[in-house]
Amino acid sequence: MTRKIIHIDMDCYFAAVEMRDFPELQDKPIAVGGRSDRRGVISTCNYAARKFGVRSAMSSYQALKLCPQLVLVPGRMHVYKTVSTQIQQIFQRYSDLIEPLSLDEAFIDVTDCQQHHGSATLIAQAIRADIYNETGLTASAGVAPIKFLAKIASDLNKPNGQYVITPEDIPTFIKTLPLKKIPGVGKVTAEKLSALGLETCEDVQQYPSHKLLAAFGKFGSVLLERANGIDPREISNNRVRKSVGVETTLAKDIFTLAQCHQVLPQLIQELDNRINRSAKDRGIHKQVVKLKFNDFKQTTIEQRSDEISVNVFYQLLEQALTRSHGRGIRLIGVSVGLAEQSEKKLQTKSVTQLDLQF
Template identity: 60%
Template structure:
């Protein structure tokens, strides 16, 4: 059996702000954009969550739920620095680390001899180190498999730990509501409920063929998770597949000329991000995204080997033609990056033609 730890910082961005400003400790706060600028909530602290506020909620709606909500502008550079500090703590315990975001990661400590190989004691020591060195709290889940470790880290939040030992794994999974399985969102949950399936135990007696018919490739995953099966290893290196920039506008725009003005401001930022992501600036696609006033969006993407602003203008023309009578609330630019496998597939036939 493997020993997997999932560490999840407690309301990370908000916790940093509360740490740096004690006056915010016991009041509802949220990190995000202004309500009059179509802002959204990035995260909020636990007092704010009691009002029903959550990530990705419109700031204006959050303020209706909690008029006393204190909005704090984010400091992403600082959050990134602290995330690196936390990553350095992880590296004292194992080199098998899969970061999921700035504030959470999987650690595989199966081969560790620290604390006589006790994953529970390792997780507790990591949490202690984080609070001592950053002043922030983290919650942990410990389990033999990845998805259960992630679920367990949320069981005793904030500042808690939940350990699912191998002998308790089956019983824990059987009772899980299906909505707890990572990747099972609201739409999928409703479809499962319509089938009379509410817990993992319900799925165990349901024909897997029917799950495949209804949910496609995700059907076997639902079945495996419901049976406590997750043989995925940690992903220790991730190849970046895209780079993008976008802007949500303060007011809807109506004309192509206005879109072009936004494109002009976004393009240098995209160039900068691409240089950071790839030293050779090679790409395989360029794309433009527009989101309309009714929140529907369209994306136009075509193959291109090198970044070309004029090509974005052509793509924008095509995307803009789908506007109809709607205003435009967001403009985005993105490029797809060639992966190693894709690059090899493209190069090998060409090389063989030369030999």
């Protein structure tokens, strides 16, 4: 049976909540989350700010250079979570099959929904109307028979619009779809595909599959499916957390291993606290260290491990630092990959039981 999947994506969510609650911000370019110094990072910005080139994950310093009149607003996560709960409750009126992706987006399977004559198009319109009437916020929607196309479609008529891809539309829509639009195809993968002369899904359809698999491994199989309009994934409302991590953006760039060693113990302790709060019954399968340099490029290095070892974090940090090539470090992060819940649970030592003085 053909499924009917809706992807709802709120429009500039954090910024939209701020403009709703503070009407004086309505006609101004605003950004949420960044301090005005070089260390602040933009979480979300409204469409007025985007016209100047401001975007998420950009430093506040750079954003203010692009848009000197930009208004920086501190985030209010507790408010965003409360409103997100309201929106989730609206989804539940139409389906029990809901897969939240974040506070501001979710997949909804409405295949068995009988409201609005079972029309996914009309249901998406109704959901968006309910959201606006009850929260004052706008949402965009994508409607398709498969998940990845629904997600792509929700971005095609923003803001406050929707786009429908019917089963009959898929072959034509897929042919000209740029590969970089497929979820999971990041900048590096897109460049690698481009180097092989692959820009669109039609290019992949005509490319020898064995060469694609040789070049991209497991992801090559996924890419073959997506390029042919195949996505067998069902809506999952039992999402399992795959990792826990913490990171800190430093007030000033640091350059030496000794300086990094001063930052690491507090990060590891905070990581341990988070694991105890959200994943204390889960085993781990790897440890990871992340560094972001002062040119905003970043590196990660990981090692397989079935219990948290402080020594491993220090070793990974030292290895990662060799990739700095003289660049200053502006962010340090540590994380662990969580073992599957179906696997035998492993006893992870609490960091508090370990010697933080490496």
